[in-house]
Amino acid sequence: MKATIAQYYAGDSLLHRLDPRAKLVAVSALAVALFVRDSFAGLAVYAAAAVLAYLLSGVPLVWFWRAFRPLLWLVALTFVAQVVFAPGEPFFSFGFIHLSWRGLELAAFLSLRLVVLVLVGSVLTLTTPSMALTDGLAWLGRPLRRLRVPTDELALMVTIALRFIPTLLVELDTIMRAQRARGADFRRGGLRERTRSLVPVLVPLFVLSFRRADELALAMEARCYRPGAVRTRLHPLRAGWADAALLVAAAIVIAAGLLV
Amino acid sequence: MSPSPDETPPLFDISGLHYRYAGAQADALADLDLKVHEGEFVAVVGANGSGKSTLARLLGGLEKPAAARHALACGHDLLVExxxxxxxRDVGVLFQNPENQLVAQCVExxxxxxxxxxxxxxxxxxRRVDEMLARFGLEDLRRREPHMLSGGQKQRTALAGVIAVPRRVLVLDEPTAMLDPVGRDEVLRAVREMRDEGLAIVYITQEMDEAAGADRVVALERGTQAYAGDAGGLFADAALVRRLGLGLPAAGELALALAEQGRGLRDLPLTMDELLVALGYAT
Structure with missing residues (x-):
């Protein structure tokens, strides 16, 4: 069983070696620009940048497809909704469906925008281990510490949560098998019955998770962890010229997309 | 490596230790004494609920004792925060379940x-991490995620993480209990190496084969010390072993089975080597 969120492709491309903070900033800025800009020309610039990033990442296309697949229905839904409900002079009508060139154009634009967004986001998560991502986010969130937001502790929490997702999935599977062996059926019945049949699965999962959390906390204390204490890292974040170059390139791409 | 009780102060110097869980009716540990010296390997045995794990947590400074005449770990007073x-820092504690000790997303x-x-x-x-990975044979797994490791690899990673911090003494709480035979051998080999290097170890176990080789054995019974001495003395007392819910090392069980067949041995062997010697197959 494999978690699909924040999946990482181990590689050694230029993008893999970039600082997660630079990548986070560049990708976030590009995402905002994608939503601000509403012309095909701008979209084309950003799409070109996304494709270039994909080529530089050295990640096989099938990995992108895997990240993209769960969102396929969202893209399809966006497209259909736009085609059917968009305004404009219809060139074809059938019942409540009115197809217009304007509607088709809008649908294509919005779906493409979503695809580019997913592509850009996937380049980030596929080339950056989740631990580096959380470290980057913690660093970027540092100003919040003035407001007493414990950013480092939050980052460690996220890291631990991600670390335990596969463990919990295995546990969930074990519990469901155990319940099935005792006659539980998770597939039959309406939504209500199915939801109810999950209760005997979730209760033990929660109980086990709390026990795990207790033991993990103890093991962390045994290794001298103290919340709020100053920590160092095995791999501290180090930004270099390549990261500055990435930010400059992102700024140029964004500006180009806004101006064309 | 011989213990020198008179020269250096003991690593653990515990006397009259009590501990009670919140809301419990009885002490989980009562009036416990324990001394562990440099280089010693002390096994702690006892049935479930005898207080072994509680002792591990107290020795590691992870719980506050309810009371004690004195409780020193590497010279630090366990009675104060x-x-x-x-x-x-000085006492390394390794727990039973390796899965619940790994915090990070990869081994290194x-x-x-x-x-x-x-x-x-x-x-x-x-530098220290490289040293530990080499020592525990984990170099090739350094970027591996915890859920992709075998049980033995997980526990070796946890052990490497515990002693990456330079320790003066180790407390191992049933470190092989959740492992398959291969994983158990991996961990036992690592423990044996640390023992050979002279690191003092308190080894909590339910496996009598693992306890048999200890310098000393402490047996707990419902939170109190029921026996303290060498392994031979414990296993020779059949009534005590039965009362404590323990068993014999495999070699001892075999010797008893032989005795029932009329081939009694003079001394109870505790290891397979001793058994072979006693039977005349080895010298």
Whole structure:
């Protein structure tokens, strides 16, 4: 069983070696620009940048497809909704469906925008281990510490949560098998019955998770962890010229997309 | 490596230790005495609920004793908060379930965790982590995620993480209980190496074969000390062994079975080597 969120492709491309903070900033800025800009020309610039990033990442296309697949229905839904409900002079009508060139154009634009967004986001998560991502986010969130937001502790929490997702999935599977062996059926019945049949699965999962959390906390204390204490890292974040170059390139791409 | 009780102060010097869980009717540990010296390997045995794991947590400075005449770990007073915090640096504790000890998303980051908490400089952490990975044969797994490791690999990673922080004494709480035979052998080999290097170890176990080789054995019964002495003395007392819900090492069981067949041995062998010698197959 494999978690699909924040999946990482181990590689050694230029993008893999970039600082997660630079990548986070560049990708976030590009995402905002994608939503601000509403012309095909701008979209084309950003799409070109996304494709270039994909080529530089050295990640096989099938990995992108895997990240993209769960969102396929969202893209399809966006497209259909736009085609059917968009305004404009219809060139074809059938019942409540009115197809217009304007509607088709809008649908294509919005779906493409979503695809580019997913592509850009996937380049980030596929080339950056989740631990580096959380470290980057913690660093970027540092100003919040003035407001007493414990950013480092939050980052460690996220890291631990991600670390335990596969463990919990295995546990969930074990519990469901155990319940099935005792006659539980998770597939039959309406939504209500199915939801109810999950209760005997979730209760033990929660109980086990709390026990795990207790033991993990103890093991962390045994290794001298103290919340709020100053920590160092095995791999501290180090930004270099390549990261500055990435930010400059992102700024140029964004500006180009806004101006064309 | 011979213990020198008179020269150096003991690593653990515990006397009259009590501990009770919140809301419990009885003490989980009562009036416990324990001394462990440099280089010693002390096994702690006892049935479930006898207080073994509680003892591990107290020795590691992870719980506050309810009372004690004195309770020193590596010279740190376990009765006060500062002493317990200091004890956590010198006393390494490895727990039973390896899955619940791994914090990080890959092996090398997990081994580094303790040193990161002590704010070592990155370069020093890197050197120490490399050393630990080499020592426990984990170099090829350094970027491996915990859920992709075998049980033995997980426990070796956890052990590497525990002793990455330079320790004066180790407390191992049933470190092989959740492992398959291969994983158990991996961990036992690592433990034996540390023992040979002279690191003092308190080894908590339900496996009598693992206890048989200890310098000393302490048996717990419902939170009190029921026996303290060498392994031979414990296993020779059949009534005590039965009362404590223990068993014999496999070699001892075999010797008893032979005795029932009329081939009684003079001394109870505790290891397979001793058994072979007693039967005349080896010298």
């Amino acid at each position: 500062d002493g317990r915090m200091a004890a956590r 980051d997990d081994v580094a965790f303790g040193l990161e908490n002590l704010a070592w400089p990155a370069a020093d952490i890197g």
